[in-house]
Every structure is written in C-alpha cells, then in structure tokens.
Amino acid sequence: MTSAPAAAASSSRTVARGPSDAETLRRNRILSSKLYFDVPPNKVPVIYSDSYNIAFLGIQKLHPFDSSKWGRICQFLMQDGVLDKIRIVEPLEASKDDLLVVHSELYLRSLESSINVSIIIEVPPVALLPNCLVQKKVLVPFRKQVGGSILAAKLAVERGWAINVGGGFHHCSADRGGGFCAYADITLCIQYAFVRLNISRVMILDLDAHQGNGHERDFSNDSRVYILDMYNCEIFPCDYEAKRYIDQKVELKSGTKTKDYLDKLDSALKVAKDVFDPELVIYNAGTDILDGDPLGQMKISPDGVTHRDEMVFRFAQDKKTPILMLTSGGYMKSSARVIADSIANLSTKSLIDLCSPQ
Template sequence: MSAVQNRKEDKQPHRTNLYFDIPSTPWPIVYSPDYNITFLGLEKLHPFDSGKWGKIVNFLKEEKMINDETIVRAREAQEDDLLVVHSKRYLNKLKWSFIVATITEIMPVAFLPNFIIQRKVLRPFRTQTGGTIMAGKLAIERGWAINLGGGFHHCSSDQGGGFCAYADITLAIKGNGHERDFMDDNRVYIMDAFNRYIYPGDGYAKRAIKWKIELEWDTEDSEYLAKVEAHVAKALHEVTPDIIVYNAGTDILDGDQLGGLAVSPQGIIKRDEVIFKAARIHKIPILMVTSGGYQRSTARIIADSILNLHHLHLIDQRLI
C-alpha cells in the first residue's frame, strides 16, 4: 500500500494524455478485454493466470453488478504516457525479445519476433498500465477506483522483472519497483505486508518502505488480518495522504507456490474490507490494483471481494 501526501508541483511538469474527463455514469472500475494475454499457449508456461482479468469481469457480470456500459474502458498507455516515468533507453530495451522473455520469465518468448511480443504481451501490459493511470484520476474524483488489472510492482523506471514490464503504480502516483522510484521522495509513504523470505529479496528497495510488516512462512488469517488492521490504523494516524494506492495481490492465498503464506479466500476478502473501511473512515480516496496471485482460483476471489465491498456500501457508483 502506498500513500501520497503533501502534493507539490514537480520542477519539470509531467503530462499524460490519459487524464481526460470520464462520464460520471459508469462505475469507477477500469478494464479492457485487451488486458488478457494469449499467444500460442506460451502464457501457460508461467504460473500467473494471464486471463484472470476477463474472468473477474465475467463473474461480476454474472452477479449483475456490472455490464459493458457501466465500467470504464481502459486505453493503452502510449510512449508519451510512459515517458512520464520510464526512460527512452528502457522502452527501447523492450524492443528486444530476450529482454521481454527475462521480464515475463517465459524464455521461449526470446525466440519470437518482437512485433508479435509487442502485440501479444506488451500491448496488454500497456493497456493495464493505462488503466491504472485512468483509475488514479477516477479515485481522486470519485473517492475510489479499481483497475481490474495492473499492480506491476516489480517494475521500476529503468528495470522490469517478475512479470512486470511497466511501472504503472509509479505512473499513477507521479503524473522492489515503485519502491526504488520513490526512494528519496518524502511525498510517498509506503507500507508493505510481505513474506520476508521470498522474491525479489531486494534489500535496497526495502529501504524505501516506511512501514514494514514482515511475515513468516505459512502465516494464517488470524495473525495476518490482526497485523494488517492494527498497522494500517497506526500508519493512517501517522500520515494523512491525498490518496491510497492499494496493491491488492492474492499471492498470500494458501497454496500459492510463490507467496508462501496461508491466508484463506475469506481472509483476502476481509483484508480488502479492512483497507477500504480505513480509507472511508479517514475520507481518503483509494485506488485498488489487482497485482499478483498464482492460482486459478484468484479471479473468483477478487470478484467476491469486490461484491463484498459493494454489499457493505464501501464502493458504489457515486461515493462522494
């Protein structure tokens, strides 16, 4: 979770074409069918479900919460939008298939022509990145927003990794990854609850975390939720942010081969409830991104969590 406080003008203004007026009718839920990644079955070589975003939408449609007209269609982030944070040098590196293969951790990608990689892999990432930027503006305007994709927290301004090619969180705020980008920026307060033993083990990036909640292997619901609720309350008494960026990963789920924790689906739903309740109590706009999670059940859990937030009136089409 990142909080942004004490808003100031940068010496050199950054601009994105993704800040435009969006009608007030739709929910501030951002999505595009272009989020989903399918290419020759190679996406199945990574444990991440690269079609989970479409599944979330389908579940929400089945429950009659949304339809195509009541959510915001994400637009692809173009080069000018990405240059707000990324260097031209880094964006040029993504024109090499080997680099993208390293970032996505799917090595056969290295042998594909880059024009295919751009269309089948990077375009979905760019569209999700555009969705996060758009959702950031919506959160400020409407009190909350959810990008059903995004949360590429392993990517910084000049380095991708961990299935993250663009620094969407940094782009959303600034207009391991975002932690490196905000190392010396006192306007950003980073709170992170994480398994202390797992990837990426980036000690340098951890120095930017203002409030660490370091967890042990196989931490279960009761301990996890108690720590999150207590520490969030304390952090929000320490700072009064302009916006909360909530990286709502589901890799804490019991059985996740990369997360190493043991939180139940109900625990994840309760965690999201805790964060949104805190934002409501303190009247802070909140932007949620769905981030990591490496089991096929995560789409259903995320959809159930959003439905729960709606049932509790923590999200609605108009909240402010």
C-alpha cells in the same frame, strides 16, 4: 520535484534554481497526455479492457500467472449481477511519451528485444518470437493496464474510489523490470496525480505477497509518498536496498495464516492512520497471499482476502481519502473468483457503489 538550492557559478550568493529541463519535459508530457479523460456519470469507476488479457500460441501457459485473470474477474461480476458491462470504463493504452514520464529511452528500447521481455516476464520461449508479436501480444496488454492505473487515480479523486481490474506491477522501477512487471504503473500513476490532480501526499498500501521493490526504489527520496508494505520476506525479490525505503515494513513468514495476517494488518493500519495523512491511497491488492498459491507461499483463506480488502477500504473511508485498487499478483485460477467475491462484498458493505445513474 523541486531542485535543492545551488551555488551560482559566477557569484558567491546562493540562489534558488528553477525546474530542470528534464523536470519541465516530464511535466509537459503529463499535461499533454490523453490518458486522463472525462468519464460519463453513467459509468462506474471500474476500469477494464478485454485487451488486458494475454493469450497467444499457448505460451502464456508456461508462466504460473493466470494471464486471463482480469477478464474472468469481470465475467464473474457480470454473471453474478454485481456489475453491468456497459458501466465499465475502458482506458487508453499508454504511449511511449506517457511512459517516458518515468522510464528512460534506454529502458524502453530494451523492451524492443524479445530476449529482454522474456527475462522480465519469465517465459523463456518468448525470446524466440519476433519482436512485433511480443509487442502486440505481451506489451500492449501491459501498456493498456498502465493506462488503466493512471486513469484510476483521476476517477478515485472524482468519485471517492476506483478499481483497475489489472495493474499493480510493483517490481518494475524506472530503469528495471522483473517479476512479470514490464512498466512501473504505480510510479506513473503517482507522478500523473502530483501534476494533474494537484496532490502532494500519497500512501501506497502494498499487500501483495511479494515486496514492492519497484515503487520503493522510485520513491526512495520522496517524502510525499508513504509506503506500507506487508509481504513474505522469505520469497522473491529479497531486495535489501529497497527495503530501506519502506516507511512501514511488516515482514511475514511462509505459512502465515489468516488470523495472524489480519491481526498484523490491523495493527499496521492503526499506525499508518496516525503517522501520515494522504490525499490518495493506492492499494496494491495481490491475491498471491491465498493458501495454495505456489509463489506467495502463505495460507490466507478466501474469506481472509475479502476481510483484508474490506479493512483497507474502511481505512480509506475513515480517513475520508480517495482510494484506488490494483489487482496485482495471484497465481492460481481461483484468484479471479476470490477477487470478484471481494469486490461484491465491498459493494454490499457500501464501501463502493457499483450502481450509476442511467
């Protein structure tokens, strides 16, 4: 982001100021990162690692989030013959330098405390564990998913689409985590895309049941990013400041049903299509909108989720814009099956291509 003109201290003339030291450092970190790497053509742009999954000492069962969801999505796709395991792309783990592109040293240091991590992921017993164990069993999986989200943008631009079977930590901003979100992967993904992909217009379609207050705060003054957020306004996080930064806000109530949901989405996408012309669409595809989800509190059917995802991918296809999908929230065991079925439907409808050359 370029600085505003500033008055020179030794002259009354106004001169254009170049990039600040912080901006130069951030750009250099992005350019030196190893997270963007060339993916062979025999791979499809579906990104996943077994390292995504969180499991240790049964503590993960104390949180409503299904921390093995990501692996089960891929298992279903492979069992159904939709996806070949050897076609999946494994990302690299985001390093500290990668994370410093957005996050401050102070925030990253705060994650070295088991107490702080336990607050962010909302599992109090984690505060009692040694930090080395918390890093390995909780934060490494998150950092691996961050690497997947960042790589997904590159693959989406190259192939037209990409799916990170993970990511979507939309409650985390540059200096604050929360709601099971420790790293701001959406913000990182976009900042990398600005520099490495030379794009300047990104649309975030956030259809998780919860308001995406993290990326909203991060891009509060950045006209390059257009945010459409459709969420249940009666539940967490109720971040009223962040709401001011949403370009297109669609607020729903608890108990919203499938037809009403899809009608509102259709109207919102029509507006978005006319008012912004993105070079990349980031789709935060939470399944916590499902009927029965204890945190989303809406009543959308599995078929409704499939239809929703199809609508979004058709939107991107109609605009001839690359799209990347993040799986985000979903707090029932059934979410993995629903996501796998939706991805299979996208393939059936030729909105994605899960077949690659041998």
